[in-house]
Amino acid sequence: MKSFYELEEYALVKDVPIMQKEGIEYLIDELNKRNAESVLEIGSAIGYSSLMMATHVKDLHVDTIERDDRRYQEAVVNIHDFNQEDNITIYHEDALEFDDTLLKHAPYDCLFIDAAKAQYQRFFEKYVPYLKEDGFVLVDNLDFHGMIFDIPNIKNRNTRALVRKIKRFKDWIFSNDEYDAHYVQVGDGLCIITRKDQNENRN
Numbered sequence: 001m002k003s004f005y006e007l008e009e010y011a012l013v014k015d016v017p018i019m020q021k022e023g024i025e026y027l028i029d030e031l032n033k034r035n036a037e038s039v040l041e042i043g044s045a046i047g048y049s050s051l052m053m054a055t056h057v058k059d060l061h062v063d064t065i066e067r068d069d070r071r072y073q074e075a076v077v078n079i080h081d082f083n084q085e086d087n088i089t090i091y092h093e094d095a096l097e098f099d100d101t102l103l104k105h106a107p108y109d110c111l112f113i114d115a116a117k118a119q120y121q122r123f124f125e126k127y128v129p130y131l132k133e134d135g136f137v138l139v140d141n142l143d144f145h146g147m148i149f150d151i152p153n154i155k156n157r158n159t160r161a162l163v164r165k166i167k168r169f170k171d172w173i174f175s176n177d178e179y180d181a182h183y184v185q186v187g188d189g190l191c192i193i194t195r196k197d198q199n200e201n202r203n
């Protein structure tokens, strides 16, 4: 059987972006605390984070969507090698075009958005209806390696445009009337989002 160390090394050598260790450990803790049963992940890459979640949270099912052919194929092999076919369903689709009525394990305890950063808001709006009332959304890379704090000095035009979009999402979600967003300084900056009613009901 493959090990997580092998996946981490492979990702490093092949330049596959996977979640930082502290980030995925934080997510796993959060899922365990909430006795989560289901996660929808946007952006599987080679299956690393899905496998980490599925093997560290009891009775969890992960539905995950990946658009890239090669990464999808690699994820399928890894899910097989870790014997996790029963706990992970992977869809080979562009999440923005995917027929979301096909999602098998909705509603979800967690929506984990870890795909094209410029599209965060579109992923959020498309998939948040599939979140349980008391579920949470986790978004990774919100700081974009600290660049979000110094946009005018980003030399590359494309990067500057991308970081602007991330900032737009950040500003939008932090001033949203329906959702509470909390910044967590772990890894490359995480954001946990919950429905406002949920917190009001608790108080």
Ligand SMILES: C[S@@+](CC[C@H](N)C(=O)[O-])C[C@H]1O[C@@H](n2cnc3c(N)ncnc32)[C@H](O)[C@@H]1O
Binding pocket: 017, 018, 019, 042, 043, 044, 045, 046, 047, 048, 049, 050, 065, 066, 067, 068, 071, 093, 094, 095, 096, 114, 115, 116
């Ligand atoms: C940061 S990687 C995901 C890493 C993975 N969650 C992990 O930590 O192991 C982002 C992935 O999202 C995929 N992606 C980007 N846009 C997408 C879209 N619209 N639909 C599905 N997958 C997408 C990319 O191909 C890439 O493999």
